[in-house]
Amino acid sequence: MSYGGYAGKYIRIDLSSGNIKVEKTPLELIRGYLGGSGFTARILWDEVGPEIEPFSEQNKIIFATGPVTGTLFPPSGRWMVATLSPLTNHWGEAHAGGSIGPELKYAGYDFIIVEGKAEKPVYLYIEDDLVKLRNANHLWGKDTHKTTDLICEENGDPDIKVACIGQAGEKLVKYACVINDYYRAAGRTGMGAVMGFKNLKAIAIRGSGDLKVAFPEKFMNFSQNCFERHAKGEWADYIKKTSRTYGTTGLMDAMNAIGRLPTKNHYDGYYQEIDKVGSEAIRKRFRIDHKSCFGCAIQCKYISRIKEGKYAGTQSEGPEYETVMAFTSNILNTDLTVAMRANYLCNIYGMDTISAGASIAFAMECYENGIISKSDTNGIELVWGDSEVSLKLVEMIANREGFGDLLAEGVREAAKKIGKAAEKYAIEVNGLEASGQDGRAHKSLGLTYAINVRGADHLRSLCIIDELGFRNIAKERFPQYDTDVICDLLDERYKGYMVADQEALFAICDSLIVCKYGVMWPPIYYWEDFAHLIYVLTGIEKYSDVEETMKLGERISHLRRMFNIRLGWSKINDSLHPRFTEEPMPSGPAKGEVVDLETMLREYYEVRDYDWETGFPKRSTLKKAGLEDVADELEKMGKLAK
């Protein structure tokens, strides 16, 4: 018995003892949790209990693919990393494109569980059946580009795919990321720091095996149909004019237009200097080539190069919208070169650009308000928008030098250490620095941040229907609600229902694993598509039923939250930073707005059936989702609603 799309085996490696085991991917894991986010949620629930610390031998880090990874379905080049996050102390999960996910599948494995801690730096080398730990002493201290180059060189194969950490991961910067294929980052919640703690410098993979799907002809027909949806029809022109022309940076202008572009540490949502840092400026001045992740039909990647000035010759993939936002509008900087250079530095040091930029913005606002002074910052004057200071801070954070050591803790911890009500400027939710959105200008996003299992970011349930006003899609998907209301960005009503639906849908995306592009934006794929896809790909018949696929999305969403509940998460955590709920938006199209979280949260709790007082689930809810054993454990801890 085997299912299509899966490689069929996984690796379990204990870095403390050096033991490596290869086992069959359990069929019940496949049937119940699909892949990626679902697999890792189940494994971390089973194996990483609430007593375990993020930086400890007992914590485990998992690198996982999904059944779509490496097949021809349009966005199929993704993989993900999950662990107990050292930044948030809760569920940590980060995804990346590139080509290492498919390579892992061709090598014969669906996922890798890494346990323990190596005595000395090592890297994991996988070449089909050969799975070995290798010495990485000579790689320690090297950046992600050099590490990748050296691993390819010493193994004599330029096509080895490498995922590694840079100096930031080694130094346990709390938001260090994992970089694969030189430029692709599993960016958020500090996955790289856990690798660093475990002395695992890199994973290098080469595979030569086959991947089969359950119903090849049906799968190919459906894939071709999906290719056509990207290439022809209503979305084709859209994709060409936006993704392929500007990548994600098109969002700079789009977000500013709706007053949702974080400006001055999320103080505002409208940036007056947009023309200097907008997508057209980026394209004209820096873009040199068009690129793509493995197996993708959207193709938003591009290469940029700084052509003149002090940093001339700096070349990198990206930057993405989030990075440009973090290093321009959010620190009041109009010099795009800084965003380009910061992107490059974060890539080579292996550090999340969003959290790095947010930490700098936090420091600048603290400095402006006299909470910190030159005596705290090693004499650096932290003036808004100072290009040199921003780049200097990136290096100081990555290497934990001086003041950078404090910012490397993330804004929540840094604010605690600073005291003096610095948390007022620490724009985070549940420990994760806010990404490039603002709920005041896009109300559903406020809820997205508040209930997100990994903290303040958009990628677990961002709704685009209201953001861009896709009225026809709103009518199709939510016929029971007034289209005008559901499409109104600034109206909280019905947003809880939409966010709950989107969260379950994204849980499927994150488990299959397909890119959010094509699902979030443009909204090409929906439940019917995934139900069909999962069936023709894996052969699991029950998922041909849309209801079952929806239940699967809900199961994964529940389980990730229960992982957090077991760690102490409750109703209080479903909240936002006061900047979003109490400080009215100062300017732009959303001027005067704040987030009324309760209206949306009530709807969300209604769908998920969580207890309004505690935020805990009922036994019946978990039973319905097929998680009765989870309910048993929570009951023992007194974390089940009556």
Place this chain on the structure above:
Amino acid sequence: MQRKVLLIDVDKCTGCRICELACSYTHENVFNPLKSRMSIISWRREGIDIPMVCQQCDIPLCQDICPTGAISRDADTWAMVVDEKKCIGCRMCIMACPFGGISPHPEKHVVIKCDLCEGDPACVKYCPVGAIKYERLDKVGLARRRAGAERLSELISIVSKEVS
């Protein structure tokens, strides 16, 4: 029938490798880049991607060097095709080909190469950016010239806009 050939626009290729997946599925019913007849050769750090595939040469060195006469030209498509029954897997053709157009099959003891999918190449159908075209041989030169001219015409339109 007019002879047609694969025409690759290196500038357009983004390195997504969908062609490799479409090729391996079409020929082998599995997804495996090693079984693809076409490979994207990448310098990932620099961001350079170049699709490499058999050029179906007019003077095919692979055919000349093959000791068993396993490689011959298909009368309809003009593709050089391998007769797996005759191929002994000696890989002399791989040595002779200047472009890496032929590779060993990872399991069977034969070599594999592009056969133009009997005149309907899968890579062309699936390429999302139109970097691979299947063009009539007599149009290929002109097609490349047109691509070059398009870049010039863009430049001219920018200049004329600035002038006006």
